[in-house]
Structures are given as structure tokens and as C-alpha cells.
Amino acid sequence: MSQVSTDTPSSQNRLNSYFQWMAIAFLVYLLISSVGMIGAGFKGATKGHASELFQFATNPFMGLIIGILTTAMVQSSSTVTSIIVGLVAGGLPVETAVPMIMGANIGTTITNTIVSLGHVRRKKEFRRAFAAGTVHDFFNFLAVVIFLPLEIVFQPLSKIAGFLAENLVGGENMSVKGLNFIKPATKPIINFFTDISHLISDSIGYFILIIFGILIIFMAITLIGKFLKVLMVGRAKIIMHNAIGKGPVTGILSGMIITILVQSSSTTTSLMVPLAGSGVFRLKQIYPFTLGANIGTTITALLAATAISGPTAVLTLQIAVVHFLTNATAVILIYSVKILRNLPLRGALWLARLASENKLVAILYVFGAFFIFPAVLIFITNIF
Amino acid sequence: MTHDNNEPLTTKKLKKLIKQTKSTLNDLQEELDKRKMDNQHLEIDHLEEHMGEVEHGFSNFITFLKDVLKEKK
Numbered sequence: 001m002s003q004v005s006t007d008t009p010s011s012q013n014r015l016n017s018y019f020q021w022m023a024i025a026f027l028v029y030l031l032i033s034s035v036g037m038i039g040a041g042f043k044g045a046t047k048g049h050a051s052e053l054f055q056f057a058t059n060p061f062m063g064l065i066i067g068i069l070t071t072a073m074v075q076s077s078s079t080v081t082s083i084i085v086g087l088v089a090g091g092l093p094v095e096t097a098v099p100m101i102m103g104a105n106i107g108t109t110i111t112n113t114i115v116s117l118g119h120v121r122r123k124k125e126f127r128r129a130f131a132a133g134t135v136h137d138f139f140n141f142l143a144v145v146i147f148l149p150l151e152i153v154f155q156p157l158s159k160i161a162g163f164l165a166e167n168l169v170g171g172e173n174m175s176v177k178g179l180n181f182i183k184p185a186t187k188p189i190i191n192f193f194t195d196i197s198h199l200i201s202d203s204i205g206y207f208i209l210i211i212f213g214i215l216i217i218f219m220a221i222t223l224i225g226k227f228l229k230v231l232m233v234g235r236a237k238i239i240m241h242n243a244i245g246k247g248p249v250t251g252i253l254s255g256m257i258i259t260i261l262v263q264s265s266s267t268t269t270s271l272m273v274p275l276a277g278s279g280v281f282r283l284k285q286i287y288p289f290t291l292g293a294n295i296g297t298t299i300t301a302l303l304a305a306t307a308i309s310g311p312t313a314v315l316t317l318q319i320a321v322v323h324f325l326t327n328a329t330a331v332i333l334i335y336s337v338k339i340l341r342n343l344p345l346r347g348a349l350w351l352a353r354l355a356s357e358n359k360l361v362a363i364l365y366v367f368g369a370f371f372i373f374p375a376v377l378i379f380i381t382n383i384f
Numbered sequence: 385m386t387h388d389n390n391e392p393l394t395t396k397k398l399k400k401l402i403k404q405t406k407s408t409l410n411d412l413q414e415e416l417d418k419r420k421m422d423n424q425h426l427e428i429d430h431l432e433e434h435m436g437e438v439e440h441g442f443s444n445f446i447t448f449l450k451d452v453l454k455e456k457k
Contacts, residue, residue, distance in 0.1 A: 118437065118444035120451050229435055240428045245421055270438040271431065280420075280427045359452045366445075 020227045027220045027227075032307040033186040034216035035086040037193055039308055039316075041209030042090025054092055060099040060152050061381050064144065065374040067103020072370040077108035077265060078300035079221050081323055083214055085304040088319045089312045094158055098151055101301075101323045102144050105294070109137040110370045111266035112273050117366075119277045123356050129277030130362060131352035136269045136290045137369065138344035138351075143330035157329070161321035165314045183309040221300070225264045232261040236271075248288040252331065255292020265297035283345060291331045298324040 046053050057063045071080045081104050084097050116133030119126045151157055193212045198205035236258045243254040259268045272286040298320070305313075305320035334340045355362040393401075 114442075114445050115438055117448035120448050233432055233435055237428055237431050240431070241425055244424050244428070267435075267438060271434050274434045274437055275427055278427060280423045359448070359455065363449070363452060 017231060020231055024224055024227050024231075027224045028303070029185070030189070030216055031082065031220040031224070031304065032182060033189040034213040034220065035082055035089065035304040035307040036183075036186045036190045037213035037216070038083060038086025038210055039089025039312065040190055040194065041197070041206045041213060042087055042092070044206035045210065046091060049091075054087075054096050057096050057100070058093075059381055060148060061377055063096055063099030064103040064106075064148065065377050065381075067100040067105075068107040068370060068374045069103075071104040071107025072110045073107075074218060075108070075111045075266065076218070076221055077104040077297055078263065079218050080104040080107070081298075081301040081320075082217050082221070082304040085301050085308070085316050085320055086213060086217075089308040089316045091312070094162075094315055094319050094322070095155070097319050098158060098322055099148060101319065102148055102151075102326060105140045105327065106137070106144060107370065108266055108297070109134075109140050109269070110366065112136055112269040113366060115270040116273045116277070117362060119273075120359065125277045125279070127352045127356035128279055128283070129273050130355050131283050131348040132273045132276030132286055133269075134351050134365075135283060135287055135344050135348035136293075138347035139291065139330075139334065140294070142334060142340065142343055143326070146333070147326055147330060157322050157325045158318065161318045161325055162314075164321050165317040169313050169317055182306055186307060221263070225262060225267065228262045228264075229267060232258075235261055243289075248335070251285070251288030252292040252295070252335070255289035256296040257292070258289075259293040259296025260299050263300060265293040268293035268296070283348065287345060288335075291335060294327040295324070295331060298327050 057066060067080065067084075071077050074080065081101060084092070084100050084104070088094060088097050113130075113133040113136075116126070116129040119129035147157065194205070194209055197208035197212060200208050239254045239258055243250045255268055258271075259265050262268065269290050272281070272289055275281045276283055276286050301320040301323045302317075305316040308316040334344075351361070351365060355365065
């Protein structure tokens with residue numbers, strides 16, 4: 001009898017996790033299909049003139065702002081970068097998409113900053129938590145300050161990414177070279193939603209298809225994140241236990257692996273907030289995990305890029321690789337130069353000190369950095 | 385310089401004392417580091433709770449706004 005009572009929960013757990021993994025596999029399939037849907041919808045809606053539609057975003061600052069605002073609103077850089085990959089598949093020029101990707105990096109940092117506000121009741125704890133939340137912001141702001149001007153003038157990231165993408169896929173046969181099974185696999189679901197969209201309205205059918213694609217991406221990424229959090233928390237614990245007492249490189253790698261496992265940089269960076277808030281981990285110790293999360297999150301866009309086949313496949317892979325290169329080189333460059341490495345730490349500590357003295361500063365910061373500042377930039381860009 | 389019992393402290397004794405103090409300091413530092421690491425392991429054991437905390441971003445924000453407004457009144 002006791003045998004039955006102990007075995008039942010564990011076999012139920014196994015069954016549960018089996019179903020959860022099946023659900024994740026299906027959601028990944030939906031994610032990939034929805035990227036294809038956005039690409040097809042965008043191509044159909046713009047009739048090959050996508051670059052004209054996004055003429056307003058050819059100003060890199062406008063692209064950056066679009067990335068910041070959309071990511072801050074949906075609180076998921078994976079969702080936004082996957083949509084950008086879909087848009088590139090539909091004809092959005094890569095050079096217009098690059099600043100958007102960089103903006104998504106900034107926009108995503110709002111999540112852990114908001115999580116840190118939950119520690120408001122205890123002043124010291126709030127100061128530590130807010131610093132842990134905003135160190136990610138300062139790092140990504142700094143990365144954009146360094147890499148966006150470089151990209152505008154010399155396009156080093158786009159060029160390297162283009163070279164890598166050409167060699168990885170090449171020709172017209174997209175997915176991964178010689179392994180083009182994605183297109184036939186996603187075709188039925190893309191066709192299904194295309195038919196539904198045109199049934200709803202023939203004149204704006206392609207726009208409806210884009211909306212379906214965006215909604216499915218958002219739903220798929222949210223649910224994948226929820227399932228993976230439950231399934232991967234044990235592994236995340238093991239990784240973090242093993243990283244204790246080791247150097248920053250282990251911290252970066254651990255942050256990267258945890259983010260790949262849970263498919264969300266916001267989850268990894270937000271997890272660091274209570275760990276730092278309690279005072280058990282110092283800001284310097286959680287900083288490398290945050291940087292690793294920046295690299296780990298780029299896997300989603302790479303995954304999304306596998307959805308596209310045909311002539312635009314090189315471009316979609318190129319934008320996904322740009323995301324990876326931007327985040328990886330930012331970590332390597334900023335973390336290896338001491339003066340640059342310390343800037344985000346100092347900025348976060350300074351802001352946290354101000355915010356713990358006057359909480360209005362925290363509110364002004366959240367609205368100012370993620371909404372008001374981009375809005376002012378849009379205004380200025382429109383004037384000049 | 386004299387020792388506790390007012391006997392003069394020889395150089396040899398002084399060196400021995402420094403050595404003992406250094407060793408004690410090292411032991412204390414090791415113990416402190418070990419305790420810090422134990423606390424970190426303990427905190428990571430509560431990762432599920434922290435995962436839960438991450439879910440409440442929006443309610444955190446509302447609570448924060450309420451707190452600030454209350455303070456300003």
C-alpha cells in the first residue's frame with residue numbers, strides 16, 4: 001500500500017513533465033510557424049515594398065526607440081526579436097532592424113527593475129535590489145552607446161553576421177544548409193492561418209495574418225517560459241550552486257545556460273534581484289550572471305530564424321546573428337576593460353542610493369528611461 | 385613593550401605571536417567565507433520562491449506606487 005502511495009506522485013510527476021515537454025515542443029513549432037506567418041503576412045501586405053513602409057524607421061534612433069518601447073510594453077525581448085526576424089523575412093531591411101534589436105536589449109531591462117520595486121518596504125534591501133535591477137539597464141545602455149554609432153558608421157556587426165549567415169545557409173535553400181525540413185513542417189499551419197485571415201477580410205487579410213503571428217509568438221514565448229521555469233528550476237539550482245565561489249567567467253556562463261534553459265533573460269536577471277536584495281550576494285557577484293543572460297537570450301532569435309526559407313533566409317539569420325554578436329561582443333569588450341566594467345556597477349549603485357532616499361526617483365527613472373526619454377527622442381527626431 | 389605578566393617581549397616571542405595571529409586571522413577569514421558561501425547555497429535552495437516573486441512584477445509596481453503616494457501625503 002505504501003508502495004502505491006509513494007510511487008503514484010512520482011509517476012504522476014513524470015507524466016506531468018512528459019506532457020509539459022510535449023507542450024513545449026508544440027509551442028516551439030507554433031513559435032517557428034508564427035515567425036513564418038509574420039514574414040508571409042508582411043510580404044503580402046507590403047507587396048514587396050516593405051522598406052518603404054518602414055521608411056520612418058530608417059533613422060537608427062527611431063529604430064532604437066521602437067525596440068525600447070515595444071519591448072518595455074510586452075516585457076519580453078524574445079517576443080520582439082522574433083517579430084523582428086519575421087519582419088526581416090517579409091522585407092524589412094537588416095540595417096533598419098539592427099537598431100530595433102539594440103532597443104529590445106534596453107527595453108527588456110525594465111522587467112527586473114520593476115521586480116526590484118517589490119523590496120520597497122525595507123530601505124537597505126530596496127537599495128541592494130534596485131541596484132541589482134538597474135545594473136542590467138546601465139550595461140545595456142552602455143553597450144548601445146558603444147555599438148550603435150559603430151554600426152551606423154561601419155556596420156561591423158552586420159557585415160560579420162552577413163558573412164556567417166551566407167556560409168551557414170547560403171543560396172536560396174534556407175533553414176540550415178541541406179536540412180530544409182522547416183518549410184514543409186510549418187506550411188500547413190501558415191496556410192491555415194492565411195486562409196482564416198482572408199476569410200475574415202480579404203482586403204486586409206495579410207495584416208490580420210501579421211496580428212495572428214504576433215499574438216501566437218507572444219503566447220508561445222510566455223507559455224514556453226512558464227513551463228520551462230517549472231521544469232528547469234532544479235537544473236538552474238544545480239548550475240547556481242556550482243557557480244558559487246567561482247570566478248566571473250563561470251558566472252557569465254551560468255547566466256547564459258540558465259537563460260537558454262528558461263528561454264528568458266528577464267527570468268534570469270529578475271532572479272538575481274532577490275538574491276542581491278537579501279544581502280547574501282553582492283552586486284559584483286550577480287553582475288556576471290546578468291551579462292550571461294544577455295548572451296543566452298539571443299538563442300530565441302536564432303531559433304526563430306530557422307523558420308524562414310527562400311531568398312530572405314540569409315537575411316533573417318543575419319539579423320539573429322547580429323543580436324548574438326552585439327550581446328556577446330558587448331560582454332567581452334565591456335567586461336574585459338576595467339573602466340568600462342565598473343561603469344554599470346557605479347551607475348546602478350548611485351541610482352539605487354538616490355532611489356532609496358527618495359522613492360520618486362525610482363518612478364521617474366522607470367517612466368523616464370523607458371517611455372519619456374524615447375518619446376522625447378521621437379519628438380526631436382521628427383523635428384530635425 | 386611588555387607582555388601580560390610585565391615581562392619584556394622578546395623578538396622571538398613577538399614573531400611567534402605575529403605568526404599565531406596571522407594563522408588565527410586566516411582561520412577566521414576562512415570561516416567567514418565559508419559562512420557566506422553556506423548562506424548563498426541556502427538562498428539558492430529557495431530559488432522556487434524567488435521564481436514566484438518574479439511573477440509579481442505588475443503588482444510590485446502598483447504596491448510601490450501606493451507606498452510612494454502614501455509617503456508623499
